[in-house]
Amino acid sequence: MSENIKVDRRDFMRSSATAAVAGAVWLAAESPADMAPPTPPTVSERYRESGRIALTFDKPTAMAVGSDGSVYAAGDQAVVVFSDDAKETARYRVKGAPECLAVLPDGRLLLGMRDHVEVLDPKSASVTAWPSLGERGYLTSFAVDEENVYAADAGNRAVLRFDHSGKLRGRIGERDPKGEAPGLVVPSPYFDVAIDAQGALWVVNPGRHGLENYRPNGELLSAWYRPGMDLNGFCGCCNPTHIAFRGGTLVTAEKGLNRVKVYGPDTRLSGVVATPELLEAAETTSLNCAHEPPIIGLAVDARNRILVLHRRWKAIVLFEETAGSA
Amino acid sequence: MKLKLLAAVFLLLGLWTVQAATEFRFPMPEFESGYKHPAMSIPPASKTSPWVDLGLLAGALALSAWSVLRLRSRRYVFLIALVSLAYFGFYRKGCVCAVGSMQNILSAFFDPGYAVPLIVSAFFLIPLLFALYFGRVFCAAVCPLGAIQEMFAIFPVQLSSAVEAVLGLFAYAYLGLSVLAVYMGAGFLICRYDPFVGFFRQGASFNMFLAGGVLLLAGVFIARPYCRFLCPYGVLLRWASRFSKWHATITPAECIQCRLCETSCPYGAIVVPTPEDRPVDQRTGARRMGRLFLAAPFIIVIAAGAGYLSHEPLARLHPTVWLAERVAGEEQGRYEEKTIDGDAFRAGKRAATELYAEAHALKERFKYASACFGAFMGLVLCGKLIRLSIVRSNKDYVVDRGACLSCARCFAYCPVEKSHAAK
């Protein structure tokens, strides 16, 4: 009898673990998520608008920054270059409206013309075209490093890796026919790529509401997804629409809930740059007045300013971190 | 012709630009399962051919005229009314309709770019022509609005002629307002305030159901209130019928002055014989009329002035004026809540000043148009007074061709009818 009553260390640990699990389950069941007050994300950084570059385009389409601090904006039939103090320094005529824009290290400009890339040489103002990406081609973004040009092709649901001369060297993020790689889910022409401070390639997976990190050879290294309607997450069908890296932090832009946010290196939300109200694109009334997403470009310049291309304002809005933010 | 062509070209161009305004060539996902998306459900407008409507209209009018003038049968008239109610009312849901077609015709006159299909023109014209030759046989059995009221006229009572005359003015006012609304581009009042179409479609706003229900219930005793006191097309038919070549008569042969039909007409359309010893003689009547003719210009001017003064509320019939006042009111914080209309306007590209300017110009036009409407009502009033002061002498019981709806009720009251039929 006494042997049976005796409780040894193992028994004690077993029963207390059971109790702990049961308690946790009970607690979880007791407080459904919607009962708990939403914990406001701790926003440690503050930003303010520090200026605007007004564009003369009827419909601006794309924006990029150069390593020298100059800002490039594209619209109908033209690409305009601004110095870092917002003075127009050059203007090039192009055919059509580039839907994305990037600057190669040697100063040449990459123009995304729907299904093919055009390269504009500012010295000679000559344009050369790379081969077409096919009928499904729909270029939405570029990322450039020392060796490669990564072109986000939303129509083909892949990131295409080119060298600087336009030779196709690989395809990234395509769905594996055997079903081993889930592939990028791109439901609409919002598909961005960017290179972080360490030189790693990040691709937005808009259908899964997050980012994926690839090796140049197409190997998926890591990913984080955050679907959700709250401030912390990305909602709708294709968010985030744009990304840019600012030192170690990630800047994101969204449509639907039109806003710009900042995430820390640990992927935690660390700041809100622009709210829908600030962008004059809030759903304040019962009407859907904000039909067209206002944010059509996002970049971080050499002075660490955040640049937002606003469709309706026809302007590049500059945001700076205010001094004194923790 | 050139204008019409131009309008057609503009219409096509307009549609084309709408279609080409935006471009969306983003490809669909590539489905590995071989999924094919279903077809979109876009059922065509499989409406009955307009020629069927037209044929039925003409046929029903001919049958109605035949039943009233030849067969002299209320039963047949009632049957045709039932069929018309079922087809033009419940099956075609009250549209296409002769009463409303008047507005389309007017629109075409005020705006040459407005396209009126031939069918609509025919729906306007044919009942009028029938009225010019056979009386208001359209009202008797073909109009679904008349038919539904006819079904409810169960215990009709006779109104005094004075009440009848005063209430009859409302139809003229409604006609004038409808013309004013069409002229100013404020929409089709007759369609908007059609009280019975809600029953045909089994759907309408509560207020329209209420109005329709009240009219139908009142119609149990005061037969066909809409036809007599409101219908704007009825005004035209009334005038056409006054000059009709043939018309229903109470008696098929000689009136024997038996007075039996006196109480038969719920519409006050039977004119009783002038008594031999009438209190008012011709000369008093003539003098009264002379005074009326002298007063008429003043009455018309005063009515025109009244119309002019009421241009503010009348202008609110126009959606642009209404919107401008609403937007201005919301700007000044006169309203607690903002409306969708105001929000939609503010979200649009137009400046408020532009809207105000347009509304202002419309109001200026409304001043003139409202004065015309007032003058028209003055004229109607004078005409009514003059008609009332005309002293007629007639020996027999006859129909008032304008007011008579050719319902064929009185036939059965006439003893001559029976002996005539026996022969």
Added chain:
Amino acid sequence: MEQESKFGRRDFIRVAATAAAAGAAWAAAHPSSGTTVWQLDPAKCLQCGRCSTTCVLNPSAVKCVHSFEICGYCDLCGGYLQPGAKARDSGAENELCPVGALKRTFVEEPFYQYTIDEELCVGCGKCVKGCAVFGNGSLYLQVKHDVCVGCNECSIARNCPANAFQRVPVRNSYLLKTRENGGKGHK
């Protein structure tokens, strides 16, 4: 006397009136203009919800249609799910459609097909708004001509704050968004 009464004042007025009425009807008519029907332009639509409340019919003749070829087949569909829905399933608390007329079926990972049950759809435009804001705008409202009674003056057109209603030729009675002609891409 007999001769005179054959064509009197009344006859003259009648003939004149006949001529006037026929002339007016003829002058007003556009013999070439075919039948037209009401349709709404999805590019102008603001999804205010009046289509469902101001139509003379109940439920409204305006219903949601779906251009599959511009749909993203999203799992997290802004037109299907309530904002902040806890789960992406057909639970009524998650669905945006107040009458459950938008149906979701699994196609293949990660795609879902959305179809509209027209019997249920009331044309409120809630899903249209969700799809326009977050998605490709493949859901939008159209007047269904098998339901529309073709009023002379469309009650919705009069109440539409966006002036999105117009008369279109009966042969071409829908203003559809397709990939080729006019789907409203935001880029």
